[in-house]
Every structure is written in structure tokens, then in C-alpha cells.
Amino acid sequence: MTKKEKQFVDDMIRCRGIDFAxxxxxxxxxxxxxxxxxxxxxxxxxxxxxxxxxxxxxxxxCHPICEVKYFDADGKVIADYTTKNTAA
Known part of the structure; x- marks a missing residue:
């Protein structure tokens, strides 16, 4: 992991509570x-x-939890913040 990537992860956890992005x-x-x-x-x-x-x-x-789906390296959804998902 590069310094930029580590900083991104640390900041995303600190600011948004998202540890997987x-x-x-x-x-x-x-x-x-x-x-x-x-x-x-x-x-x-x-x-x-x-x-x-x-x-x-x-x-x-892009807001990290507003109508966003996150995919892993295999293309599988690992997090879904879309209204379609939350309405179910």
C-alpha cells in the first residue's frame, strides 16, 4: 500500500467511518x-x-454513502448505499 493509499484509508475511517473503501x-x-x-x-x-x-x-x-455501491476486485457488491437497497 502506498503512502497515498494508506492516508486515504486512514482519512476515510476518521472522517466517514468507512473502512473498506x-x-x-x-x-x-x-x-x-x-x-x-x-x-x-x-x-x-x-x-x-x-x-x-x-x-x-x-x-x-461524490458523497461516499449517497446512492453508491462499492465492488470488490471480483465485481461483487460489498456495500450498497442506494435507496433501492435501503427500501427493502
């Missing part, structure tokens, strides 16, 4: 797939989305 992890935010590339000053995720026509190439500010 990692840089490079695939997420789905409001139905769009992207990759976590960091955390910003608001303790939100910086996500680069695969749909660059819609979002561009730059990281987008």
Missing part, C-alpha cells in the same frame, strides 16, 4: 460506473467515471 476500487454512483481515485477536502470521494462523454476525464465529487 480503497483507491482503485470500482463504484457505481447514481447508476454510473467509476473508479475511486482519491478523497477531497470535504471527505468525499473523487471518482473518475467510465462514461467520459457524460462526465469528462476529471474526477467528480
Amino acid at each position: 480503497r483507491i482503485g476500487m470500482m463504484v457505481e454512483v447514481y447508476g454510473d460506473i467509476g473508479t475511486i481515485v482519491g478523497m477531497n477536502g470535504s471527505a468525499n470521494l473523487d471518482v473518475v467515471f467510465t462514461n467520459q462523454l457524460k462526465y469528462g476525464k476529471h474526477p467528480e465529487n
Whole structure:
């Protein structure tokens, strides 16, 4: 784990109580797939989305528990913060 990755994990735990999020992890935010590339000053995720026509190439500010699904390296959902999941 690089220093940046360790700092990301430590800050995400301290600021948001999320211990599983990692840089490079695939997420789905409001139905769009992207990759976590960091955390910003608001303790939100910086996500680069695969749909660059819609979002561009730059990281987008995404709240870590607002309509987000987190996926492990095998593509399995490990955390689901979508309203569809919480309504069940």
C-alpha cells in the first residue's frame, strides 16, 4: 500500500467511518460506473467515471454513502448505499 493509499484509508475511517473503501476500487454512483481515485477536502470521494462523454476525464465529487455501491476486485457488491437497497 502506498503512502497515498494508506492516508486515504486512514482519512476515510476518521472522517466517514468507512473502512473498506480503497483507491482503485470500482463504484457505481447514481447508476454510473467509476473508479475511486482519491478523497477531497470535504471527505468525499473523487471518482473518475467510465462514461467520459457524460462526465469528462476529471474526477467528480461524490458523497461516499449517497446512492453508491462499492465492488470488490471480483465485481461483487460489498456495500450498497442506494435507496433501492435501503427500501427493502
